Amino acid sequence: MNSLIQRLNATLGADMAGPLFALVAVLVIFGIGADNFFSAATFGSVAFQLPELGLLTLAMLLPLLTGGINLAVTFTANLAGLAAAWVLQAHGGADASGGAFALAAVAALATGGLAGMMTGVLIAYTRAHPILVTLSMMIFLRGLGEFLTRGGDVSGFPAFIATIGHGSLLGLPVPLLIFLACVGLWHLLLTRFKLGFGLLMIGSNIEAARYSGLDTRRILVLVYTLSGLMCAVAGLIMLARFNSVRVGHGESYLLITVLAAFLGGINPFGGFGRVLPVFVALIVLQLLSSGLNLMGANQHLATALWGVLMVVVMAARTISTSFAKSRKKT
Template sequence: LKANGGADAGFGIFLVGSLLAVMVGAASGVVMGLVIAFTRAHPILVSLSMMIFLRGLGEFLTRGGDISGFPPFVGVIGHGSVAGIPVPLIVFVLCVLAWHLLLGRTKLGFNTYMIGSNLEATRYSGINTRNAIVLVYTLSGVMCSIAGIIMLARFNSVRIGHGESYLLITVLACFLGGVNPFGGFGRVIPVFVALVVLQLLSSGLNLIGANQHLATAVWGILLVGVMILRWAVSRIKISIVRRGS
């Protein structure tokens, strides 16, 4: 972007840069999906490996510095509004609806739940599990790219590792939203509600003048509490079943 005008660049250059960013995210997802699908490596290990690779590559390309100085119209994406609704919130809701429909109304969504429940049984049922895995990771990479573009517009700068601070929030939102870490169960809308609750919690702490880092500490304690609560609920269910039998 800087090489093509910097702060005076036109919308066309920004659009090309955004499309390239989405393509890079999709390509990263394709690579991860292929590795996981064909080698059956653990998804978490593959994700961490890709994160380290992309971070190192980004540090090399940017020489560890920030990239800033974007055209004024980019700020509209991060701080603008339509009918009083912030643009980032509109993009977020559209993405939530897209994933809700994809997981609940499409063949890919059904296959994703099946793979999460039992990969081998899904493969023996005739479903092409490799294609489904690669496609899901590709779409996830596209979502990461869109999130990066929104962050660029909000901060008016880009730095490698900006999104790493949201890793804990992502995991916590999934746990609060009822996503099974072992796969096979999870819905988009409950995760969306969990994100809203976490944001309200963060905003409440800011309103009372609490330290910004206190929110991270509260989220960490909340994550541990959710895991303990899930364990307790599972034990209670097992006890009820045993008594009933």
């Protein structure tokens, strides 16, 4: 078994082996224990549910790689969705045209990008801890959204928007295609662009990155701005799926995005991680939820098991790290 794990680590990377083992384990367990698990309905459900959590996880990913975090991802997404909803309502609501939706998308991206940029500026220039800054931003965005909507929701959009949330293209759900495009974009960013190298350097050692000549402040502002833009994409997808927008949509996803990132091999302290293992980890979490649903388990049990999985992953990673260090000493 050890030789098999070593070969997998050498071929796929140490961060990919864990998610793949978890994927195989989930497929075997629910393939045996759940009726009709291997069916088009199951995998279709996963394909439609994956993008919302996946896009928010991508928004969380870049800050985590710098050694930070973005606790405001869900509320940034919702506020961006609200901006899009108000533009649509200002241009006819249910009778709005495709041009109005284009303006709404621009408004959503501008809102998400601005929220992210404000966060990045505060972190980069005040050097306050990202947890404190993003927690403050989360509270601010939530309060602002509830003030502007009075705790209600905004609905009444053109029928063609439902295609973005529920339609299919070439047999694949449109939200999934958008998510896959974003996965590819993030993969290229981390592997082909200087920004990807720079943010990993910051995550490894921000002082060393600064002394090596990197503009760490600029990179941090860009990282959180990109995080906000990805939140806006998630907000548009949620708007299309629910045909409404409210401040609390997707609130439960916040900690799950962190779980998915850590399950995908992201270093909690920053400096190391890839997009593809995180993508596999997201599939594992969605299959776990669907499998439990087929077995008649309460959805809250899936959330509880996600928490247990997070503890197991962190414990296993700590044990494996300690074992590797003890082997080096001997």
